[in-house]
Amino acid sequence: MALLEIEDVTRRFGDFTAVDRVTLAIEAGEFFTLLGPSGCGKTTLLRMIAGFDLPDGGRILLNGQDLAGRPPEARPVRTVFQSYALFPHMTVEGNVAFPLKMAKTAPAEMGGKVAAALENVRLTGFGKRFPHELSGGQKQRVAIARALVTHPTMLLLDEPLAALDAKLREEMQIELINMQKEVGITFVYVTHDQTEALALSHRIAVMDRGHVEQLDAPSRIYSFPATRFVADFIGTCNLLTGPVVANAAGIVSVDVRGLGAVKVAASSSIAVGAQGAIALRPEKIALDAAAPETADNRFRGTVSDFLYHGDVTVYKVMTDAGTTLEALSANSAAGGTRFHEVGDAVGLSWPAAAGHFIAG
């Protein structure tokens, strides 16, 4: 049995359906992420797990018990809020001791538990400070220590890193992963940042307009997107759409406008004439002055634009047939900065297995 089961949960606000018949299960000890653009229903779902919002339909079960009728204070789940929501009139110790006090912990045990929680988040010695005397990253860690001090069954994190700068965010990501491993508590993480979701999670539920579009491991979500939305939302992706013109034992040919027939490895059961899309990641396209003759797919084009990122460069290539593809290559040219300039004629090639076929 899964730790948390969300069964057919719906939540409407007037005419707007924020969460639309969502069913999913979260396993104990998992780092689970709800990922999607703003308004996709991920935060509403999180608030319903915490108890701040109630479903209009469906059930939420924790350890097999229906959570309906249990207010937030009676649920063994804790939330880390985006704004941290530290109590400004209490010191760090006061904040961390708060849930212990609410749980009527014996005063003799309190000091030790608070100290241990602060040690977990590497904030020993900060106990006497007030929240306004802390940096953003430190506030974040106090919020986590406060949420974990009573050893909840589940920790809910609502975009906890959104307010931090890029460098600190990366540090905190690594810390979150380690912390989750150490304490072994199930984390349910809400974010709109797909790189964060890919880096942190065991499993990701990609949401759009109240639905779960795909629920899978990060690498599978990235490599094998189930829908065009997922392909487009996660990372950058060339979406090549058109009708299926041939299927030769699992090698499907799609007639893409402005490109021609593109081969992709897919199920042999896909019928000729069906519509489909090929999701092709920019880094899977090889750029060369002359595309090798042996490749499954090879096209010629001209570099029309590029974005230099330091370690890699993203090239926009206009094919001779008139469509633009995005290709990414590492700046590994010995003695140079990158490989191609605007206006260079290049060859594009990729094997049939590089793309991913999405039906519909």
Place this chain on the structure above:
Amino acid sequence: MNRRGEGLGKWLVSGPPILYLLLFFAIPALIMVLASFRTPGEFGGLAPLIDEAGKPDVNVDSYVRFFTEPVYTQIFVKSFVYAVATTLLCLAIAYPLATLIARSSKRHRDLLLLLVILPFWSNFLIRVYAWMIVLGPQAALARMVNGLLGAFGAEPVSLLFSSFAVLICLVYVHLPFMVLPLYANLEKHDQALLDAAQDLGANAWQRFWRITFPLSLPGVYAGAALVFIPALGIFAIPDILGGPDDSLIGNVIKQQFLETRDWPFGSVLSIVLTVAALAFAGLAAWVGARSTRREASGA
């Protein structure tokens, strides 16, 4: 603007209020302190500074009188009790009211605030006299109370000209001064803090007592000061609505200056009142700061 111009600008801005405070606060206060060491004149005011024998008129007789005649200390204590009771009653009524206003929608909020300050649009004395009618023996309230008392075989009472009338009017008059600072504070509270407290296991009462109330203390202190200090020195309400035993320190001071015409003794009473109010406020602030520190560390 150059440096000299900046200095001039600063003086133009801060000069008038400083001059105002000097003329209408500092100098009169000083005059009062000086007057408290003088002898009252034969027909009121002060006796000549140099008397007929050529000796200067400087003494502490009025201070001696205050500390040796217990009736004045008693009136002081009574005034403090009234002021404290007024403050606490105002707080008890204003807190739920301010919370209600702070939590209502923007549209209703403005209307409710308007209703709170609406009484200020009519004259203070008229509002006090209005209570004479409300509490008068022919009014519905007094008839109802006496009817009830009669049913239990008790003697009828007079609501008017009583401590009850004084207190109810003190609370009525000062209530807006408690509501407004409390509302200004409560309105700024972050809902996320209450969500967090609830998430961490706090029930409704604990959320109020541990989060909302301590965070509203600056508003409570501001409101308490705005109610306590004027309530301590008030004389019109006991004059109009009080009985013979309801004279407060404000009445005695007014009496000393206007009727008995003993300026030195009136000055002494005023000075003691000011010092006592300051000491009381200081004590309250100290106690408040101490309990806040204890709460902060989670002890």
